[in-house]
Amino acid sequence: MTRPKPQTARGVAAAIRAQIASGDYAPGGQLASTAKLASEFQVSEKVIYNAITLLKDGGVLVGRQGLGVFVRTYDYLEWRPDTGHADWAGQVLAQGRIPSAFDPRTTTEEADADVARWLNVDEGTPVAVSRQLRCVDGEPVQLLFHYALDEGGAGASVTEPDEATRDGTSADDEEQEVTTRMPAIEEVASFELEDLPGTPVSQHARIRRGADEEPVGVTVAITRGDRVRIVYGREP
Structure with missing residues (x-):
């Protein structure tokens, strides 16, 4: 049974977290574009933007001006x-x-x-x-x-x-x-x-x-x- 796509920013953020945890995105890896993610989750780009903001605030993602959004790395x-x-x-x-x-x-x-x-x-x-x-x-x-x-x-x-x-x-x-x-x-x-x-x-x-x-x-x-x-x- 196919799971329904998340429709809210929090739902999309949770799904992206799961992708990172499963290794779909490695530490330091670049996240797919907003347009691609919107297509993948079948939501608006605004929902994707809000989901990414939640993940940045949670220390999961980091933005690099002019380059995109990346999985945050932790060098201890x-x-x-x-x-x-x-x-x-x-x-x-x-x-x-x-x-x-x-x-x-x-x-x-x-x-x-x-x-x-x-x-x-x-x-x-x-x-x-x-x-x-x-x-x-x-x-x-x-x-x-x-x-x-x-x-x-x-x-x-x-x-x-x-x-x-x-x-x-x-x-x-x-x-x-x-x-x-x-x-x-x-x-x-x-x-x-x-x-x-x-x-x-x-x-x-x-x-x-x-x-x-x-x-x-x-x-x-x-x-x-x-x-x-x-x-x-x-x-x-």
Whole structure:
């Protein structure tokens, strides 16, 4: 029995997803033209356009100006956060890729809800913030932030977060929190995702505590979900 053709944009999008999953379109492969797809599914070109938009927003397809629409590819870099953020460049080099990073800059800001929770302070408390944009092969892939209480107005270095201290107490304990979400507006700009809707980010917070169990700082790595695979545990 022949299955009926989908008549809605969502139905066509689901059918194209199935074609990709079955191998009819390989990663990086070009999608058929709008006219051809309209003929194949027996719908208007507007329905095809809307279906393609849904798939772009879902991270399945990507448009290239003047070339067409292609199945989106995902080229992952392996990152092991449990080895320490300072080892990031070494991990990138070990995989035959080229790391680069902008110099970190430090400012004083008011703690938002997450930072206040991590540092166990009131929302709006002044905190020192160091931030750095990291790239792989020239492409921005990670934003790294370090937050510490703004005691004396000096922030801790984002390049050596494990040495962050408060009141002279070294961090000897830590807690890690991982969240997956869609990027904020400023993250879309930093990661150049304006033409890549549907790209999630992972947020990895590493909260360090002193001998008195009080937080002494938190390092937050926000990473493009289409470029980095986060790995924990024993290395092969």
